[in-house]
Amino acid sequence: MSKGYTGKFLRINLTDGSFREESFNQDFYRKYLGGGGFGTYFLLKETDANTDPLSPENVITIAPGITTGSAVSGVSRCGMTALSPETGGIGDSQAGGSFGPFLKRAGWDAVIITGKAAEMSYIYIEDGEVLILGAEDVSGKSILDARGVFEEKYGRKGVSVMQCGPAGEKLVKYASVSSDLHDAYGRTGMGAVFGSKNLRAVVVKSSGTVEFEDPEGLKTLAKTAISRIPGSGFVSTIKKYGTEGIVLGNAEAGNLCVHNYSTGYHEDYAKLDRSNYDEAFLAKGTTCYGCAVGCRKTVKAETPYKVTDKLGGPEFETIGVLGSNLDIFDPVAVAKANELCNTYGIDTITLGGIVSYLAESVEKGLITDDQIGYKGFGFGNPDAVIWLIEQVGNREGIGDILANGFEAAIKHFGEETRKYAVHVKGHGFAVHMPQVKPSLALMYAVVPIGADHMSSEHDWLITDDSEASRGLGILETDDVNSTGTNKVRMAVYSQYYYSVLDSLNLCMFCWGAGSLYTYPELEDLVRYTTGMDMTFWELMMAGERKITMMRLLNLRRGFTDKDDKLPEKMFQPLYDGPSKGRSVNKEDFERMKAQYYGFLGWDEHGAPLNGKLAELGLEWAV
Ligand code: SF4
Known part of the structure; x- marks a missing residue:
């Protein structure tokens, strides 16, 4: 051993x-x-x-x-x-x-x-x-x-x-x-x-210790991160502000979900970025074990809502789904909603998606206040969101239905509300918008856990002729908005890599493509920790193996290629801001999906072929 x-x-x-x-x-x-x-x-x-x-x-x-x-x-x-x-x-x-x-x-x-x-x-x-x-x-x-x-x-x-x-x-x-x-x-x-x-x-x-193969090598790796943080734009930003500090850049790129993913921009976006928070709202942050970045920031407030700094503050994704996507731009209100989710133990992202589905259905006249049990339910109403989180957390009133997810809500309120339900496989979307990031249009649909923004690198990687892309075998740069074979390759190879990070439980902020560490340093990490000489190829194979295993499990449970789809809203043009007019093109999406299956060695229905199972040593799993 x-x-x-x-x-x-x-x-x-x-x-x-x-x-x-x-x-x-x-x-x-x-x-x-x-x-x-x-x-x-x-x-x-x-x-x-x-x-x-x-x-x-x-x-x-x-x-x-x-x-x-x-x-x-x-x-x-x-x-x-x-x-x-x-x-x-x-x-x-x-x-x-x-x-x-x-x-x-x-x-x-x-x-x-x-x-x-x-x-x-x-x-x-x-x-x-x-x-x-x-x-x-x-x-x-x-x-x-x-x-x-x-x-x-x-x-x-x-x-x-x-x-x-x-x-x-x-x-x-x-x-x-x-x-x-x-x-x-x-x-x-x-x-x-x-x-x-x-x-x-x-x-x-625990009172024990873990014995490592090469403690000096690990110390060198630890120092490497510290020395690189100041020169790493993204990591130095989250070290200072947490992920709450990336609202500005995303909104300015038209990638901040607003009004239930109807647009990627709102004129009040800057209020939600931590760099603009009032001094009195800021509280001390924390860090994960052994990490020099320390991106876990907190906030505290007395008014208009009392917010404790004892639970984690809202991160970027939560700021979007419980803030901008509901047309709420008061960071204290968002922090309160986040605190309540953390108090009850509720996923802010799917909860936020269900609230915005309700708000748009109300706006379109498909659901009434009486059906919800709250007068004036809709966008831009933080009190309504706070009330609804309590209803869900306690399974009271309409919360008892909503606690069962999107499909239960659609069944209750009617099929005509489906067009406002933004989810894949019941899993709500994070902030990042498939209309703006074509690789995510693909990945949200095909990732086995449902729409997930952390399962692959985002589209910028295809524009970057550097070790971050070349090291993954992405040799041709392309336009950030491209939807061709290069983009599918980027999505697939980075998905393998992020699957490795997930299995090893490495943080993408530190170990993601182009972040603090290089791919050869991942091999070093494995060797210094365990003594095992695992090549990057062997690690990437393990990443692909995990994706295929997850796919096999879903297939066994009745999922098919028909479940690898996007909600209708993604094919409608965004109505405002830098990404105005952008939408997912259906033909491009279907072609990318077919190519993705091919890259993974799956048939046209998304079932892994025998040769792929043999290659990955997974015949036992069928
Ligand atoms: S491990 Fe990742 S999430 Fe945790 S503090 Fe470090 S950078 Fe932030």
Whole structure:
């Protein structure tokens, strides 16, 4: 066994309260790397076409990666994978914080959880000790209050807590899991999976260490990031302002979702950028384990809404989906909505998409205030958003319907409202607009978890003749708005790379294309951490393997190429700003999709061909 990982997986069955240790050989680690690579493997092995995501048979895998745990920037996120109650397919989410490194220091490479506890419970892991304990003193409590209870019991030093909130307990299908308050496994409904297992939290306390192959090499890599931050435009911006500091650039490029993705611009956009926040609104930020960037910023306010700085502040995506996309440009109102989502444990992105769907349906006269239960519901009304989050978090009134996602809402309000529902596979869109970024039009449709802006690099990469593109085998530059073969190649190769980052749980802000580190330095990271000589080719193969496994899982569960589609709104022209008139061209989109399947070695219906399965060593998965 190499260094850098422990060789031990912790398997817990909540139904009978048992746990045991499992181990895998080195090839397993090389092939699947960690995170969703591990998690998708277990789902393929242990679930079937009919496994209900909210049943005891669903399998949660909580896993960092083989390179997690050192004090190198951006190497210590953690992944969570399970069948998604939001989409019905693969659910996969990553979060920052310190859970991943602490889990490893406690002696475990991953935790695999099945079954359902008789009562609301939590798992406590302290090195080799594993306890399943009653959660009656935290059940129903907000994430912040529950965290206080855990801190009283276990302290703060060396302790990390991941927990679903009241929304997860109530099975809101896009409920999130909070990671140490400032981060969240926001996407694909992992909080509801926790709730369905009567699992409120997993607490890890560690006193051990992780042994690395080459600590001096890791120190050099850590220093490399620090020296490069000042010269890295994007990273130096988020170091200063967090992702809240990239609103200006996106709005000026016509890529800020406004009025339910009807335009990419609004004249008040600058108010939402952190560089313009009032001094009194700013609060101290934090960082993920060992990261020199520290992009996790917070805010605080007394009026017009009281906002605590104890939970993470709204990031760029949340600012868009709970702000500009709802025609709300008061950053304090956005921060309040974000705080409430973090209090209940709700994914801000899908929740925001559902609110904007409602607002536009009301505007078009398809839904009435009476049907919602709120007078004056619509765009530009922060009080209405705040009210609705409470309704969803408590599953009260209309919130009980909306808690089940877009399709449940469309079923309730009528098929004619579908044209305002902006989602793929039930997964709401982030800020980045497919009308403006053609590669995202493709990726939002084909990514197995649904519309996701973090699964590949965005279109700028095709314009960049540098090591960032060449190192991925993208040799021909092209126009940023191109939709041809070069663009598909860029999307595919960068998707392989980002799939590697997700499995290893590396942060894209540090390790993404053209960011702080180079591709050869990723090979160094693996070698310095584990001692394994993995070439970039082998790593990219592992990235492709994970994508194919996720695809196989979705196919098994009834997804087809027909689900790789975009909402109708994406084909309508944007009405204002620098991107005015832009839309997704249907013919281009269909051609790109067919090419994408070809690149991946899938047939015309998106099913991996036998040769591809053999190449990736995945015949077992069919
Ligand atoms: S760049 Fe930000 S999100 Fe990424 S690891 Fe560092 S602090 Fe965490």
